[in-house]
Amino acid sequence: MTEPMDEQLENDWLDLRLREEAPYLDDAGFTARVMHQLPARRQSHAQRNAIMVAVTLLACVVAYFASGGGAFIGNSAAFLVAMPIWTVCALAGFSGLLVMVLGTAAAVKTARPPRRR
Amino acid sequence: MSLTDADLVARVLLDDDHHAFSELVRRHQSAVRGLLRQLTRTDAALADDLAQEAFLKAFKNIHSFRGEAKFSTWLYRIAYNCFREEARKRKELVGIDEARLEAEQDPQTVDPALRQDLMHALSLLPLHERTAVLLCCQNGLSHDEAARVLDIPLGTVKTNVLRGREKLKKTLAVWEND
Numbered sequence: 001m002t003e004p005m006d007e008q009l010e011n012d013w014l015d016l017r018l019r020e021e022a023p024y025l026d027d028a029g030f031t032a033r034v035m036h037q038l039p040a041r042r043q044s045h046a047q048r049n050a051i052m053v054a055v056t057l058l059a060c061v062v063a064y065f066a067s068g069g070g071a072f073i074g075n076s077a078a079f080l081v082a083m084p085i086w087t088v089c090a091l092a093g094f095s096g097l098l099v100m101v102l103g104t105a106a107a108v109k110t111a112r113p114p115r116r117r
Numbered sequence: 118m119s120l121t122d123a124d125l126v127a128r129v130l131l132d133d134d135h136h137a138f139s140e141l142v143r144r145h146q147s148a149v150r151g152l153l154r155q156l157t158r159t160d161a162a163l164a165d166d167l168a169q170e171a172f173l174k175a176f177k178n179i180h181s182f183r184g185e186a187k188f189s190t191w192l193y194r195i196a197y198n199c200f201r202e203e204a205r206k207r208k209e210l211v212g213i214d215e216a217r218l219e220a221e222q223d224p225q226t227v228d229p230a231l232r233q234d235l236m237h238a239l240s241l242l243p244l245h246e247r248t249a250v251l252l253c254c255q256n257g258l259s260h261d262e263a264a265r266v267l268d269i270p271l272g273t274v275k276t277n278v279l280r281g282r283e284k285l286k287k288t289l290a291v292w293e294n295d
Contacts, residue, residue: 010286017289018255021235025147030165034146034172035139042133 122188129179138179142172145189148256149196155251156200158240167203171196186265190258194266197248238288246281253278 064070080088120128120137122144128137149171153164174195175182182191239247245267252263253274260278264271 011282014282014285014289015254017235018250019257021232022148022151022255025150027143027146030146030150030168031139031142034142034169035135037169037173038135038138038176041135045132 123184126179126182126184126188129176138176141188145192146172148189149192152193152251152256153196153200155239155255156197156244156248163203167199168196171199174199186262190262190265193252193256193258194268197266234289235285238285241288242281242284246277246284249274249277250281250285254282 120140122141125134125137125141128134129141146168150164150168153167153171154161157164157167171192175192178195182188239250242250248267249263252258252266253260258266260271260274263278264274267274
């Protein structure tokens with residue numbers, strides 16, 4: 001029982017000495033040098049989102065006036081109502097399927113490979 | 118309340134937040150530079166260059182940090198790889214290094230101060246044992262974390278730490294009884 005105890009004490013003594021030999025190194029401009037070499041900051045997500053929303057809104061306004069005050073919306077709605085119900089169902093089903101396939105493809109593409117052990 | 122490393126990494130990932138990254142550098146610079154100084158045998162200039170390279174690589178590849186290990190463990194791994202690359206470039210591969218060290222080894226060497234003896238004893242260890250001892254005993258990494266840093270099996274890390282410790286204790290035996 002004494003031997004493992006002695007061994008532990010020796011290890012503790014050594015670990016303590018080693019830790020004492022790792023004093024805190026003063027930064028002395030190291031962080032500044034690293035930061036100076038970083039690539040330029042890209043636009044933040046918030047900025048990019050704001051730009052996307054603004055451009056989308058602008059495009060909507062332009063489209064509204066370019067299409068004669070949004071007459072195409074009413075026309076499309078009337079066209080849809082006049083369609084047979086099975087065509088509307090098929091169209092909705094096809095759209096859902098398309099979104100699902102695209103979503104799955106995007107998920108597979110962005111998935112990371114399993115980590116090597 | 119101070120932010121955790123994980124919080125800071127998330128900020129860097131989300132907003133490319135340089136300020137958050139500078140905080141990470143500030144927190145870990147001492148440990149990384151200290152480890153590299155020991156690995157390069159106290160060549161402070163080279164160690165700082167390697168540490169700088171390691172932090173730049175960390176920034177560029179921060180998206181590959183998955184949070185499975187501690188940020189410091191991930192950083193040590195990058196720093197250790199930078200050191201290995203540099204050693205290869207300088208043709209100071211581990212085998213050559215060890216051969217030279219074994220030739221230099223002189224257990225009778227007695228320095229007046231413990232510090233000098235300890236540094237000397239460390240520098241006499243083969244690179245793989247020195248690195249394992251530094252990571253586990255000095256920097257407080259678990260064996261598992263050290264295995265991740267060094268990309269070697271857990272058993273090998275344990276063996277290297279054990280052997281390294283034994284050699285250090287042998288060299289420093291005279292101090293231990295004081």
